[in-house]
Amino acid sequence: MPAPADRDVALIAALPSLTALLRHRAVAQPDDRAYVALSDRGGEERTITFGELERRAATLAARIAKRAEPGARALLLFPMGIDFLIAFFACLYAGIIAVPVMVPRRQSTRDASRSILADCEPRLALTTSELLSGIRGDLVRRLDHAGLEWLAVDDAANAALRADPATHEARRDDIAFLQYTSGSTSAPKGVMVSHGNLLANLEMIRIACGNTRASTYVSWVPLYHDMGLILNALQALYVGALCVLIPPLAFLQRPWLWLRAISDYRAEVAGGPNFAFDLCVDRQRPEQLAGIDLSCWKLAFVGAEPVLARTVERFTATFRAYGFAPRTMWPGYGMAEGTLLISGGRRGQGPVVRSVSRTGLLRHQAVPHGDLGDAQPVVGCGRALMGEEIAIVDPESRVRLADARVGEIWVSGPNVALGYWRNPEATEATFAARIAGEDKRVWLRTGDLGFLDESGELFITGRIKDVIIIRGANHYPQDIEDTVQQSHPALRRHGGAAFTVADDEKGEQLVIVQEVERTERHRIEPEPLIRQIREAIVTEHDIVPQEIALLRPGALPKTTSGKIQRALARQLWLSDGLDRL
Amino acid sequence: MPPARVTEADIRDWCIAYLQRTVDNPSIAIGPEANFAELGLDSATSAYFIVELEEWLGTELRPELVFEYPTISALAHFIANGEGGIPDAGSG
Numbered sequence: 029m030p031a032p033a034d035r036d037v038a039l040i041a042a043l044p045s046l047t048a049l050l051r052h053r054a055v056a057q058p059d060d061r062a063y064v065a066l067s068d069r070g071g072e073e074r075t076i077t078f079g080e081l082e083r084r085a086a087t088l089a090a091r092i093a094k095r096a097e098p099g100a101r102a103l104l105l106f107p108m109g110i111d112f113l114i115a116f117f118a119c120l121y122a123g124i125i126a127v128p129v130m131v132p133r134r135q136s137t138r139d140a141s142r143s144i145l146a147d148c149e150p151r152l153a154l155t156t157s158e159l160l161s162g163i164r165g166d167l168v169r170r171l172d173h174a175g176l177e178w179l180a181v182d183d184a185a186n187a188a189l190r191a192d193p194a195t196h197e198a199r200r201d202d203i204a205f206l207q208y209t210s211g212s213t214s215a216p217k218g219v220m221v222s223h224g225n226l227l228a229n230l231e232m233i234r235i236a237c238g239n240t241r242a243s244t245y246v247s248w249v250p251l252y253h254d255m256g257l258i259l260n261a262l263q264a265l266y267v268g269a270l271c272v273l274i275p276p277l278a279f280l281q282r283p284w285l286w287l288r289a290i291s292d293y294r295a296e297v298a299g300g301p302n303f304a305f306d307l308c309v310d311r312q313r314p315e316q317l318a319g320i321d322l323s324c325w326k327l328a329f330v331g332a333e334p335v336l337a338r339t340v341e342r343f344t345a346t347f348r349a350y351g352f353a354p355r356t357m358w359p360g361y362g363m364a365e366g367t368l369l370i371s372g373g374r375r376g377q378g379p380v381v382r383s384v385s386r387t388g389l390l391r392h393q394a395v396p397h398g399d400l401g402d403a404q405p406v407v408g409c410g411r412a413l414m415g416e417e418i419a420i421v422d423p424e425s426r427v428r429l430a431d432a433r434v435g436e437i438w439v440s441g442p443n444v445a446l447g448y449w450r451n452p453e454a455t456e457a458t459f460a461a462r463i464a465g466e467d468k469r470v471w472l473r474t475g476d477l478g479f480l481d482e483s484g485e486l487f488i489t490g491r492i493k494d495v496i497i498i499r500g501a502n503h504y505p506q507d508i509e510d511t512v513q514q515s516h517p518a519l520r521r522h523g524g525a526a527f528t529v530a531d532d533e534k535g536e537q538l539v540i541v542q543e544v545e546r547t548e549r550h551r552i553e554p555e556p557l558i559r560q561i562r563e564a565i566v567t568e569h570d571i572v573p574q575e576i577a578l579l580r581p582g583a584l585p586k587t588t589s590g591k592i593q594r595a596l597a598r599q600l601w602l603s604d605g606l607d608r609l
Numbered sequence: 610m611p612p613a614r615v616t617e618a619d620i621r622d623w624c625i626a627y628l629q630r631t632v633d634n635p636s637i638a639i640g641p642e643a644n645f646a647e648l649g650l651d652s653a654t655s656a657y658f659i660v661e662l663e664e665w666l667g668t669e670l671r672p673e674l675v676f677e678y679p680t681i682s683a684l685a686h687f688i689a690n691g692e693g694g695i696p697d698a699g700s701g
Contacts, residue, residue: 133652135676277672281656311657499653559637559647566646572654574634 045198045223054082068278089121098123102152123196126205128252200224207364212504218449219364228442229367230266232413238375245271248279258368284316291320299329301500305343323351331360332500337405361409367443372410380408392434408485416441438471515564518548525597537574583607617689641682
């Protein structure tokens, strides 16, 4: 007879939907804690069991179902915490497509939320009464949209209502939620993630991470971010484990709160983007770390931005003294278009770090390096997950490439999402690629470049798509260039480029090059103008450009149709070939 | 260690010294009227700036203060004269 844990594994793998999953947890372990939310100072603020989460979600679903038909969209605007999860599951229960978005920062004037609103035309906006009525009264005005109804999920009406819970039975092909992490601010793309995609990826993650009910998580990654939602909150629920939530800002302020919570809750799994591990090292305080024991930590996933060998080494060396085992680091690779995770290691095996030739990579080959100056460390992001295939393909000829050749990473598997919401052209281009000379199977084009080694380990080396990744968040160069050009009339429209240059120590460094109008170039003062540009970028995008250079008019390379050639501009910048003011 | 009784000028001086140490970009001039965003303080770096400041002062500060009082002198003025008056530094 199989042990209860094995029975649970077989049961969840056969579930038809995420709603069935929550119902299963509410029956199998009603009184176990599902989520604990910590305050900014690390104290326990709120706790919810699987049973209560199910009841609260079903009750809220009844309220939602009165206001919207199945298939309608609902924006989720929440601070990190349990209300987000109640609202997320309530949407699933009511058959409503959840659209998690970041709460727009007060000081920014332009952000993606308005274009997301126009793209997905939500019927409802779900939030907390605190955000709605008090401190962020500006939200309703900012997100003004015809027919949009606001609902605070935690107000008295919800607690009092004991109506028939909504019982929309989702099928595997139904869209569970839209993830807007792709596309620029002006043209966002919502990835349609189905119940089937989510369940497939959650099962792949369970196997790759070796998770069980004992795999307590501690997470500070925001829930509107797919890593925070799927790899942390939903994976914990999938296996029936506790997930402890820390406010993201509190983590940025006091990263040791994360480490202390891992120790206090004896967590097995905790991770985040590369920068999080650097932050823990840069801001360590021996007095804040006194007495912590990280020997419980079995799997530290790291991803969402390039994983640096240096970061892995520094973190491991620093926290070894607190019980952190070197093989805990678990680099992975993923994206919303693949639901979340595309590749990952195996629990306890540790990261695969190799040294290849820098000049070889420039020729799109991963070959042994010559002298040490030519050595480039690369961190493996694990292998293809169960039931999935990864191919390296020449992005031009679409021919499959051999091991150790660098090309575009293509993915095929049940975790590849349905496509982009109401965007058949982009869906066709990204989700329905075919490898030249092979069968009819369709592939997801990731837009990232990398190679596979002989063991199937995936290494990421760069990207084709025009996206800038800083602290795990995607930024689009055209949005940043637009902010620059609107910050002062002396700056030429369509005369700037934003790009990153790699730095082994610091990760991606943002560079801005911008032409000045011919008529203005003798009138402007460069220093105040550069300060103004920096201020505009920090205020609108919450990222810091490391270098800003003003250029003579016409200095940037353009296509015949007048578009800026960013890749060429970047090359010229690196070789000091741009005509500065 | 902060002086026993912290004045607005002390807070200003501390902020300038801290930012000179951390901004690490010689092309950026740091004076009392410099705007935090202009100095390149995003939400991550400003959050930590506030932690260091509150530890030096021995009092709790909200991270949003950097956006509400966006220059060194405005922030110092608020902390020295705002809610609760001048913080008592001796207790920290």
